[in-house]
Amino acid sequence: MEARIILSRVKLPGIFSADKLIFLFTTSVVVYLVLPPIALLILSSFKSTADRLPVEPGPLTLSNYVQVLSTGDTYLLFQNSLIYAFSCVVGALAIAILMVWLTERTDLPGKNLVFTLLLMPIAMPGMVKAIGWTFLANPTNGLINVVSRELFGISGGRGPFNIYSLSGMIFVGTLSMMPSLLLMIAGAFRNFDPAFEEASEASGVSRSKSQLLITMPLLRPALLGAFIYYLASALDDFQIPAILGLNAGIRVFSTKIFLATHPDDGLPDYGLASGYGMILFVTAMILIVLYRRMMRKKQKYAVVTGKGYRPRLIPLGRWKHVALGSVALYLTLAVVLPVFILFWISLQPYVSIPSVEAMGRVTLSNYSEMLAMSHFKEAVINTIVISLIVATATMFLSTLTAWMAVRGRFPGHSLPDLLTFINTAVPSVVFALAIAFIYLSFPILPIYGTIWILVIAYTTRYMSYSTRLMGGAVIQIHQELEEASQTSGVSRWTTFLRVTLPLLLPSFFNGWLWVAVHALRETTIAVMLFTQTNAVVAALIWEEFQFSGGTGLVAAMSVCFTVASFILTFLGRRALLRQQPY
Amino acid sequence: MKKQSFFLAFVIGAVTTLTLGGMAQAQKQPWEKVLDRLYPAAKAEGQVTLYMSSEFPLGSKEGEAKFKKRFPGIEFSFIKLSRSKAPARIILETRAGRNTVDGYWDYPETAKAMIDRGLISKLNPAELTDQPEKWNFMFDHNLPVVGQFINTFYYNTKLVSKSELPKRYEDLLDPKWKGKLAMDARGPRGFTHLPLIWGEEKFWRYIKALKEQNPIWTRRCTTTMDKVLTGEALIGCTTSSLEKRHKAKGQPVEYLLLNPVSVKPTILLPIKGSPHPNAIKLVIAWLLSPEGVEAVGKTGYGLLQPGTGFYETLKALGAEFFLGGKLTIDQMIAMGKTRKKIGKTWGIIK
Numbered sequence: 001m002e003a004r005i006i007l008s009r010v011k012l013p014g015i016f017s018a019d020k021l022i023f024l025f026t027t028s029v030v031v032y033l034v035l036p037p038i039a040l041l042i043l044s045s046f047k048s049t050a051d052r053l054p055v056e057p058g059p060l061t062l063s064n065y066v067q068v069l070s071t072g073d074t075y076l077l078f079q080n081s082l083i084y085a086f087s088c089v090v091g092a093l094a095i096a097i098l099m100v101w102l103t104e105r106t107d108l109p110g111k112n113l114v115f116t117l118l119l120m121p122i123a124m125p126g127m128v129k130a131i132g133w134t135f136l137a138n139p140t141n142g143l144i145n146v147v148s149r150e151l152f153g154i155s156g157g158r159g160p161f162n163i164y165s166l167s168g169m170i171f172v173g174t175l176s177m178m179p180s181l182l183l184m185i186a187g188a189f190r191n192f193d194p195a196f197e198e199a200s201e202a203s204g205v206s207r208s209k210s211q212l213l214i215t216m217p218l219l220r221p222a223l224l225g226a227f228i229y230y231l232a233s234a235l236d237d238f239q240i241p242a243i244l245g246l247n248a249g250i251r252v253f254s255t256k257i258f259l260a261t262h263p264d265d266g267l268p269d270y271g272l273a274s275g276y277g278m279i280l281f282v283t284a285m286i287l288i289v290l291y292r293r294m295m296r297k298k299q300k301y302a303v304v305t306g307k308g309y310r311p312r313l314i315p316l317g318r319w320k321h322v323a324l325g326s327v328a329l330y331l332t333l334a335v336v337l338p339v340f341i342l343f344w345i346s347l348q349p350y351v352s353i354p355s356v357e358a359m360g361r362v363t364l365s366n367y368s369e370m371l372a373m374s375h376f377k378e379a380v381i382n383t384i385v386i387s388l389i390v391a392t393a394t395m396f397l398s399t400l401t402a403w404m405a406v407r408g409r410f411p412g413h414s415l416p417d418l419l420t421f422i423n424t425a426v427p428s429v430v431f432a433l434a435i436a437f438i439y440l441s442f443p444i445l446p447i448y449g450t451i452w453i454l455v456i457a458y459t460t461r462y463m464s465y466s467t468r469l470m471g472g473a474v475i476q477i478h479q480e481l482e483e484a485s486q487t488s489g490v491s492r493w494t495t496f497l498r499v500t501l502p503l504l505l506p507s508f509f510n511g512w513l514w515v516a517v518h519a520l521r522e523t524t525i526a527v528m529l530f531t532q533t534n535a536v537v538a539a540l541i542w543e544e545f546q547f548s549g550g551t552g553l554v555a556a557m558s559v560c561f562t563v564a565s566f567i568l569t570f571l572g573r574r575a576l577l578r579q580q581p582y
Numbered sequence: 583m584k585k586q587s588f589f590l591a592f593v594i595g596a597v598t599t600l601t602l603g604g605m606a607q608a609q610k611q612p613w614e615k616v617l618d619r620l621y622p623a624a625k626a627e628g629q630v631t632l633y634m635s636s637e638f639p640l641g642s643k644e645g646e647a648k649f650k651k652r653f654p655g656i657e658f659s660f661i662k663l664s665r666s667k668a669p670a671r672i673i674l675e676t677r678a679g680r681n682t683v684d685g686y687w688d689y690p691e692t693a694k695a696m697i698d699r700g701l702i703s704k705l706n707p708a709e710l711t712d713q714p715e716k717w718n719f720m721f722d723h724n725l726p727v728v729g730q731f732i733n734t735f736y737y738n739t740k741l742v743s744k745s746e747l748p749k750r751y752e753d754l755l756d757p758k759w760k761g762k763l764a765m766d767a768r769g770p771r772g773f774t775h776l777p778l779i780w781g782e783e784k785f786w787r788y789i790k791a792l793k794e795q796n797p798i799w800t801r802r803c804t805t806t807m808d809k810v811l812t813g814e815a816l817i818g819c820t821t822s823s824l825e826k827r828h829k830a831k832g833q834p835v836e837y838l839l840l841n842p843v844s845v846k847p848t849i850l851l852p853i854k855g856s857p858h859p860n861a862i863k864l865v866i867a868w869l870l871s872p873e874g875v876e877a878v879g880k881t882g883y884g885l886l887q888p889g890t891g892f893y894e895t896l897k898a899l900g901a902e903f904f905l906g907g908k909l910t911i912d913q914m915i916a917m918g919k920t921r922k923k924i925g926k927t928w929g930i931i932k
């Protein structure tokens with residue numbers, strides 16, 4: 001083996017070797033995309049921006065750091081955020097592992113439909129899900145509470161459930177996060193070679209113990225990658241805590257960033273927001289360093305080898321009904337109820353709790369209002385085109401980044417990977433401002449006002465997710481497969497395209513789907529960058545929601561996105577199964 | 583003979599046309615003449631685009647149709663963009679000399695960031711209206727007040743009868759409203775004028791007592807209104823016009839006017855270096871014309887003028903507007919500060 005590695009090194013010498021060229025290309029693109037927002041975050045954090053933009057002239061100062069670090073609130077809110085984020089990620093990851101194991105590794109009936117259904121909520125913005133749950137479980141007249149009170153004769157006119165609580169926030173946050181985590185780890189489960197489990201079982205270890213002692217540790221890269229990405233993201237999550245935590249008196253760290261960037265009058269205080277963002281930035285750095293330390297012995301996790309890779313489905317036997325029951329319970333809570341309430345709101349002339357009386361008011365007016373919005377047709381075309389391009393570009397770039405990080409052999413090979421991840425810590429509004437500033441002030445590429453500025457912005461933003469996803473998947477593939485190809489005279493680049501990429505297909509597809517759906521529904525970045533000529537649907541409709549009366553429209557949009565995501569997932573899964581029919 | 587007849591017919595026709603045209607011109611109202619003066623230059627630009635954070639600038643599709651009918655050849659469009667984003671975009675675009683919009687409609691305090699940077703075109707009120715003394719032009723740029731938002735309360739008409747409704751601000755402290763009020767946790771604008779009437783001490787005592795009513799906290803107008811519509815809250819306080827979005831759709835919500843009602847002016851700023859500087863002037867002039875005032879006045883965010891639909895609706899409900907709706911920029915800034923202080927005093931979101 002060592003001899004082959006040496007041979008491979010000898011075969012690709014000089015500064016123009018294929019892997020170095022790929023490294024240079026990937027690094028240049030990633031640095032070009034990611035560095036400006038990070039640079040603006042750091043610069044802003046050192047500028048007083050109460051009445052000016054960070055890109056406008058002004059002295060450097062430590063005042064933002066003094067304000068951030070001297071307020072006792074910062075620590076309390078960060079602690080609240082950590083509790084919320086950690087609980088959601090752990091809960092969502094546990095459910096995702098169970099669901100992905102059932103749909104990828106067992107003979108669960110109808111598992112492809114189940115997998116597609118599980119992903120449906122991914123198209124709903126977090127805020128819409130939270131609002132939906134207030135209609136279902138607010139203590140006063142939430143549907144579930146009203147029905148429960150009727151059924152169990154509970155008096156008092158309140159409860160028994162209260163979505164305005166820490167447990168309510170964690171519950172909705174967990175359900176909201178699960179589909180994305182599922183996508184992130186599904187590829188790794190799908191690629192898993194059951195030979196390891198079989199060897200364990202042949203040695204007398206029970207199946208469940210084998211799963212726990214063999215499968216889980218071997219899937220550590222994917223699970224850990226998903227965990228750290230979502231821990232960093234959940235710390236920045238504002239939507240669910242803002243809606244559900246407000247009435248429970250639970251404030252989170254991201255509230256500070258929101259308040260700094262959404263003033264009642266005057267300009268947003270980007271400097272202060274960046275000061276808070278720097279805390280997330282440092283947290284993200286610590287997380288990625290920990291991840292790297294834990295993943296040092298990459299070969300330990302290579303489960304896709306050249307030795308008769310033969311996926312095997314585990315028969316559920318008598319547990320089939322329990323499995324179906326748990327899937328049904330989850331689907332009811334995470335898919336049926338939120339999708340139902342969303343659909344209900346979209347069919348009402350104004351938001352109302354489902355009732356027999358309200359049935360008489362069912363109308364398609366929100367949909368017709370949506371279709372009648374100015375620029376809507378152009379926005380639909382732009383949205384679809386942007387979504388497809390962004391998903392494809394992001395996944396190719398992320399795959400290369402992850403591949404370089406895992407397989408690279410020269411100094412700095414993991415720099416793009418590091419940059420993409422810490423990019424997660426840049427607050428979305430600061431990120432969008434950086435992109436607008438760059439393409440307005442330095443017209444390197446004259447793309448302001450075109451769809452390409454959105455393509456670049458989204459690609460940059462989503463690379464942090466997809467690179468984590470692909471990183472876990474690349475580690476799974478044993479280097480011997482690539483080495484075998486190269487010793488047969490095939491170049492490293494062709495090997496990547498012909499050997500590595502097909503093996504990464506399940507993860508690649510899952511990442512593509514996640515990015516495509518998120519690009520469909522992206523709002524924060526889009527509203528800062530869209531003009532008349534590059535309008536996108538989510539930005540058009542989201543701005544309606546800022547003013548009273550837009551909930552029905554946002555619900556109608558979310559229903560359309562949910563249907564689109566269902567179709568995309570369904571078709572994608574079918575194509576994937578044709579490629580890998582197991 | 584034929585030639586003579588033809589010549590005679592031509593002369594008669596020409597004289598008739600000129601006479602009728604002259605009469606029509608003479609019959610035109612002064613405000614129409616103002617618009618006619620501005621129209622040719624605007625038409626040559628052919629287009630106008632606005633940013634607006636809230637509603638439809640020309641008073642719904644109906645208003646837009648009127649504008650288009652009066653000014654054929656000018657394409658009007660607007661981009662809805664919240665006030666946390668629009669000023670930053672305008673500053674960046676103007677600095678780069680690449681403006682994509684011509685005007686921005688929002689609160690004067692928000693506009694101040696752009697005025698301070700000299701990003702606003704100066705206007706001459708006499709060029710825009712035949713009655714410059716009638717309208718409120720703010721700042722030394724003579725930026726026109728083109729709309730007025732009312733900040734007041736709303737109630738669910740299915741769940742609360744008229745007789746039960748609070749009559750004064752103090753009535754909101756009645757225990758029967760405990761847990762039944764929906765309030766913006768950052769401080770509802772509907773209270774911010776009260777320190778100017780009651781004095782600071784009474785006002786802050788009131789605000790603290792209001793928190794003891796355990797309101798259902800929100801942080802945006804949409805959510806506040808949704809809480810009232812679904813019946814989770816019975817009364818909400820937010821900035822919203824019910825006319826177009828709610829009452830027109832038969833929603834069970836009505837104004838609860840506690841006097842004096844807080845009114846907040848909005849202005850339309852022409853952006854310096856905009857691609858269509860004459861067209862934006864025409865839009866402003868039209869908004870200050872009786873036709874524009876009436877069109878936007880129906881919606882609930884136009885100018886509160888006697889004779890317009892929204893004004894008459896509120897007056898019929900007994901509304902009295904704080905300072906007659908004419909606030910100075912200093913009063914508005916003071917009210918903005920009060921709002922922030924309410925949010926801090928409540929401490930729900932800070």
